[in-house]
Amino acid sequence: MKPIFLRFSLAIAACLGAHGALAGEVQVAVAANFTAPMQAIAKDFEQDTGHRLVAAYGATGQFYAQIKNGAPFEVFLAADDSTPAKLEAEHESVPGSRFTYAIGSLALWSPKAGYVDAEGEVLKQGGFQHLAIANPKAAPYGLAATQVLDRLGLTQALAGKIVEGQNISQAYQFVASGNAELGFVALSQVYKDGKVSSGSAWRVPDNLYQPIRQDALILNKGKDNAAAKALVEYLKGPKAAALIRAYGYTL
Known part of the structure; x- marks a missing residue:
């Protein structure tokens, strides 16, 4: 032993x-x-x-x-x-x-089911008070969001509705808490195993922002x-x- x-x-x-x-x-x-x-x-x-x-x-x-x-x-x-x-x-x-x-991929998201349509037309309709994005100077996903708005010709129209989070997590929290009706977030924050985990989202086409x-x-x-x-x-x-x-x- x-x-x-x-x-x-x-x-x-x-x-x-x-x-x-x-x-x-x-x-x-x-x-x-x-x-x-x-x-x-x-x-x-x-x-x-x-x-x-x-x-x-x-x-x-x-x-x-x-x-x-x-x-x-x-x-x-x-x-x-x-x-x-x-x-x-x-x-x-x-x-x-x-x-x-x-x-990474960018998504326009709302915790409300059916609020964000599959083509992102809700942005053009403008029937919301606040749109959350991350700080484009510090967060690449925030920069991507501004590129999308620019490509869609909506930068000036929506300028007064934008609220900025310090990072993408804070932008997500603005929307999740109801302080903004919708916002640009990282797809990974609202997506798991092939589907949107809650609410409604538009997966923004890759050609609307830099990779x-x-x-x-x-x-x-x-x-x-x-x-x-x-x-x-x-x-x-x-x-x-x-x-x-x-x-x-x-x-």
Whole structure:
């Protein structure tokens, strides 16, 4: 019979072997539109790798400012590709780590069933008091919303009805709470497993706004963190891809 301490050591070794190494922790800045899929991915990532993921959710522009001011983030999942490219050019990231983890879609949404029609004609009718969008200067989905209004020739007509959230999560909350009758949100916020999860929505055609390519990268603070590298590889894998698609993104 093996001594107790030996059996204990073997048990620890077996556990470590299952995860490949001692569990670590990774600090991640995540674009607000990716909150729901990231929360789902985080659970699987922690279970499959043993690493712990600590995420903060917010506007891409605000995260950029925080990273430049020394925030402790090790991996950044942005809502665009230009911000990560800028950080890369400014030598704030690990060379070669940037990649597109998802391509986002924009939706016009209301929590009321039947309020938003399948063609978005409700925008032209204008029978509403408030239209919520994210801050176009800080949030790529807000910028996309302004591009849609411009393409439809509605920018001036609806200017007095627009209410801006700091990020896409706040824009969604304006609509969900009834402070705005409808709003431009990330499709992922109202979509799951092939259908709109509540209310009514118009999936805005891709040709009405510039592609929302969402890039991720390892920041300098995560250069020597095995958990940061593990997360990036996990995001490229089939399990994460299935979850990303389930929320209406493409790859």
